[in-house]
Amino acid sequence: MILNRSFYERNDVCLIAKELLGKTLVTEIDGIRCTGKITETEAYDGRKDKACHAFLNKHTKRTEVMYRAGGTAYVYLCYGIHHLFNVVTNREGLADAVLVRAVEPLSGIEAMIERRGLESVEKRMSSGPGTLTQALGITTDNHGHLLTEGRKIWIEDAKTIPHEDVVSTTRIGIDYAGEDALLPWRYYIKTSKWVSKK
């Protein structure tokens, strides 16, 4: 079942980031269907989190879609090279988002290997925010796409990971955010090897 608006529009981005663990991320790009189990996420809060691109209601061309309704894809180019995939959450006007940082490949493996330029499946294929998007074929073309329609990109429901199997720790690459860099808003599945950094 495809996750719908009521899942994404809740007013608790950290809860949604945790609940996204274990769910299935699906892409159907260039006619190829690929799926992966979400194993690592990070939460960003537009109102109280300095690390968020939309902190203090900041509007730029890039952040505009973060203010849309929950369930919208926010894809941006990082370091001029990597496409990072986020899910916008909360109601329209409240700019929260969850960054998907790693997935475990489930199907469409051949296409993922091809896109990543690998010979076989290995950890580095999709455990990292820049690599999973490359594996699944996600680019800034998908920026602003609705995840609730089952077209090109969506997320399907799956069993929620039990609380004791979820690790909550600090986020990566946001040292510039001062004290907010210490918030334990990165979540990953303890038993999974498909995690960028333990």
Next chain:
DNA sequence: AATTAGATGTTCT
């Protein structure tokens, strides 16, 4: 095993 350099669009100074 740990550190460094190089790739490079968008945004802000």
Next chain:
DNA sequence: GAACATCTAATTA
């Protein structure tokens, strides 16, 4: 110009 929600290959120790 500088910084940035990164990754890889090469270098150092």
